[in-house]
Amino acid sequence: MQVTETLNEGLKRAYTITVPAAALDAKVQEKLVEAQPEIEMKGFRKGKVPMPILRKQFGTRLLGDAMQEAIDAAMKSHFDASGDRPAMQPQVTMQNGEEWKEGDDLVVEMTYEALPEVPEVDLSGIELERLVVKADEAAVTEALENLAANAKDYEDRAEGAAAEDGDQVVIDFKGSVDGDYFEGGSAEDYPLVLGSGSFIPGFEEQLKGAKAGDAVKVDVTFPAEYGAAHLAGKDAVFECTVKSVKAPKAAEIDDELAKKFGAESLDAMKAQVAERIEAEYTGAARAVMKRALLDKLDALVSFDLPPSLVEAEAGQIAHQLWHEENPEVHDHNHGAIETTDEHKKLAERRVRLGLLLAEMGRKAEVEVTDAEFTQAILAQARQYPGQERQFFEFVQKNPQVQQQMRAPLFEDKVVDHIVASAKVTEREVGKDDLQKALEALEEL
Known part of the structure; x- marks a missing residue:
């Protein structure tokens, strides 16, 4: 096996690798000898198939394997000896690939860019x-207020108050398609937050302005990609009864809030919040x-x-x-x-x-x-x-x-x-x- 340098400019390298035909043939023979004991073929006992027949049957495929192994070995030997480390996978092209035939030497060109020598840094x-940055009281208070807002409760609005975006309406509803009520389309005392996007598009908007005691007919169309195939793309009517309208109310920042978030007390939660803020x-x-x-x-x-x-x-x-x-x-x-x-x-x-x-x-x-x-x-x-x-x-x-x-x-x-x-x-x-x-x- 011979490796000849053809380019060495800056970090660019090119080499010609020549593998003699005899070396390839010896590699194929070695593989055939290694595989012979396990090969079975009609008319021959296991392990007794003659070598000429094995070569005719498997030689071409094994020759390809031998060529790849020879190239890989030559590349590894080159990089071990030269100390070069390629920046990217080397490009390997076979010379006279279309004209090459079994019995010819294998000649390939390998090109790559070497990684540079990196200087030492003092x-x-x-x-x-x-x-x-320390977590000051204002930052801790702001974080607690955000937690309280996420843990908000809802309280009844004044009698006759209209539902607004962000309010929670408690409703009974029954849904129908083409006049027939469908399974899973009804519920009682369902708490729905308007603007949450948890229902079919267009549903929540039609409940804005409703008051406790109102009966509201909601017309919607199920999305084409809706999970239930028998409802996808269908027009539906939901008969809704608004039982109450509730306004959001942030939770009190106290020990009870702390317990909701797994802390023993408000002081303990403040310490946890301060620690989290300082980690950020x-x-x-x-x-x-x-x-x-x-x-x-x-x-x-x-x-x-x-x-x-x-x-x-x-x-x-x-x-x-x-x-x-x-x-x-x-x-x-x-x-x-x-x-x-x-x-x-x-x-x-x-x-x-x-x-x-x-x-x-x-x-x-x-x-x-x-x-x-x-x-x-x-x-x-x-x-x-x-x-x-x-x-x-x-x-x-x-x-x-x-x-x-x-x-x-x-x-x-x-x-x-x-x-x-x-x-x-x-x-x-x-x-x-x-x-x-x-x-x-x-x-x-």
């Missing part, structure tokens, strides 16, 4: 600032410090970047920004999106920092543990209530998705490693100052 000279502040402050760190690292290093990685990243950036500007388009059935110099500049920064963090993490032996990865999957699965198991199984069966989820976990661990070696000072600021710092990140 972390001891990096200075960072960590913003610290800490996460936001970390994002600000991380951006400052990346800016410093970007200014400290400079090295050649694989053009293919930059081009791919610029394309992804352009595609993402285009969809943000065209939110009505949910698929990818659109024309080509041109990349700009701004996209390329941002792509270069991302690729440079990505390679730098990856190299620093490799040298520091940073790893994402199975337990950390599992916790990340579970956290993301909670975003799909009722489908957590399906999401978990989807991730387990898709290596590409796993890599996409591991990448930010790895990056965060590398950032933590760098921060541990840097000089970090803390500065206590107000919530508004932290918010301004976050907004500044979005503008960059």
Whole structure:
């Protein structure tokens, strides 16, 4: 097997790999000998099929396997010896592919872009600032008021009051299609919040203005995609009797409210709320410090970047920004999106920092543990209530998705490693100052 360099310019590499026909034939023979004891064929005992017949029957397929194994072995040997790490999957093309025939040497060309040498960074000279925000009484009170609003009760409006958006109406109703009442279309003392969107479109709007004691006939059309096929797209009439009209009333902020949310007392819930708020502040402050760190690292290093990685990243950036500007388009059935110099500049920064963090993490032996990865999957699965198991199984069966989820976990661990070696000072600021710092990140 012979490997000959044909291109070495910057990060671009090209090699010609030649595998002698005799080596391929020997590999095929080896595979046939290995498989012979288990092969059964009509007219022969198991394991006694003559080699010429086996070669005629299976030789072509095994030759393809031998060619692929030879190329893979040559590539591995090359990368082990050279120390090169390809930026993307190498391209391998067979020379004279259409003219090649069994008995000829196998000649392929391998091209790739090598990952660059990433320079060392002196972390001891990096200075960072960590913003610290305490949960003040106003923030805790606001959070408690939001909890109270979500735990609201309803109380009867004055006699004769008309139902408004947000009110709860208690109704009896019976639904019919073409004059026939249908199963599941009736209920008594049903509490319906107007504007909640919990009923068929158009139903709740027709109850606005109703008063206790009113009989209201509601005309609606079931959606075409309605779950019950016998009702989908049908016109229906609901005979409703309004039994009471109730206005929303926020719950009192007291021990009873605290118990509704699993706390022993109001003081205990205040402490929990303050802890949660400060955790959110800490996460936001970390994002600000991380951006400052990346800016410093970007200014400290400079090295050649694989053009293919930059081009791919610029394309992804352009595609993402285009969809943000065209939110009505949910698929990818659109024309080509041109990349700009701004996209390329941002792509270069991302690729440079990505390679730098990856190299620093490799040298520091940073790893994402199975337990950390599992916790990340579970956290993301909670975003799909009722489908957590399906999401978990989807991730387990898709290596590409796993890599996409591991990448930010790895990056965060590398950032933590760098921060541990840097000089970090803390500065206590107000919530508004932290918010301004976050907004500044979005503008960059």
